[in-house]
Amino acid sequence: xxxxxxxxxxxxxxxxxxxxxxxxxxxxxxxxxxxxxxxxxxxxxxxxxxxxxxxxxxxxxxxxxxxxxxxxxxxxxxxxxxxxxxxxxxxxxxxxxxxxxxxxxxxxxxxxxxxxxxxxxxxxxxxxxxxxxxxxxxxxxxxxxxxxxxxxxxxxxxxxxxxxxxx
Numbered sequence: 001x002x003x004x005x006x007x008x009x010x011x012x013x014x015x016x017x018x019x020x021x022x023x024x025x026x027x028x029x030x031x032x033x034x035x036x037x038x039x040x041x042x043x044x045x046x047x048x049x050x051x052x053x054x055x056x057x058x059x060x061x062x063x064x065x066x067x068x069x070x071x072x073x074x075x076x077x078x079x080x081x082x083x084x085x086x087x088x089x090x091x092x093x094x095x096x097x098x099x100x101x102x103x104x105x106x107x108x109x110x111x112x113x114x115x116x117x118x119x120x121x122x123x124x125x126x127x128x129x130x131x132x133x134x135x136x137x138x139x140x141x142x143x144x145x146x147x148x149x150x151x152x153x154x155x156x157x158x159x160x161x162x163x164x165x166x167x
Contacts, residue, residue, distance in 0.1 A: 001030070003063060004072040004157055007055045008164035014039050016055040017163045018063065019156055024143040029156060032163065035059045049087040057094060070100045070135070074161070077103035077131040080111040085133075092133040100134035104144065104157065117141045124152035 002024065007016040018033040037055055056073070077088030085093075088103035095101075108129055109116075117130040117137045121144075132140055149155030 001066065002026075002070045002072060003065075004160050005056050005059065006074045006157075006160045006164050007052050008161075009039060009051075012039070013037060014052075014055045015164050015166070016059045017160055018059055019160045019163070020063075021156055025146055025148055026156065027148045029159070033059055033062050034163070035062070049090040052087055053090050053094065056091060060095075065095075065099060070102060071095075072102045072104060072157070074105070074157075075103050076105050076109055076129070077101050077133050078113055078115050079109055079131075080113050081115075084111075086131070088131065089133055097134060100132060102135060102140055102144075103129075103131040105129040105131070106153075119144050121145060121147075121152050121154070122150045126152055128152065 001020050001022060003018050003020050005016065005018045007014050013036050016035050019029040020031040021029045035058060037058055073088045073091060075088060076086030077092065079086050086103065088101040092101040106128060115131055115137055118127040119130055119141060120127050130137055130141055130144060147154035
């Protein structure tokens with residue numbers, strides 16, 4: 001199963017959603033998990049993970065992960081060639097490196113990272129940025145490219161983003 005997570009922040013709480021789907025080319029989700037939590041910390045530039053990681057870990061308590069499951073996050077897993085990690089890297093470590101964590105970011109992080117891949121989907125000229133831990137980015141890239149939907153953001157990930165914004 002593939003579990004994709006995203007969180008949207010309101011004034012007094014965070015809305016975290018997880019969409020579970022069976023295959024990279026799935027058109028529909030198998031299940032949706034959601035949780036509203038109080039915001040653990042305010043936004044801190046360069047330390048986004050401090051705000052979002054507790055939300056994802058809390059929602060993960062409702063999910064029974066199995067051996068071959070994969071996690072997708074909206075953001076970066078690795079940030080540079082020197083080993084600096086982003087939200088996905090911290091999640092990978094928090095899960096004892098048992099599950100691959102795939103990061104798909106919409107905005108470019110400018111430091112050099114030999115493990116970052118650029119993905120162009122559909123006819124979009126605006127890329128997505130792929131990073132991962134526990135999986136080979138070169139094996140994951142074509143899977144992201146083949147995800148359902150003809151636009152920049154795969155259809156299920158677009159739905160995920162929209163669900164986080166339901167008040």
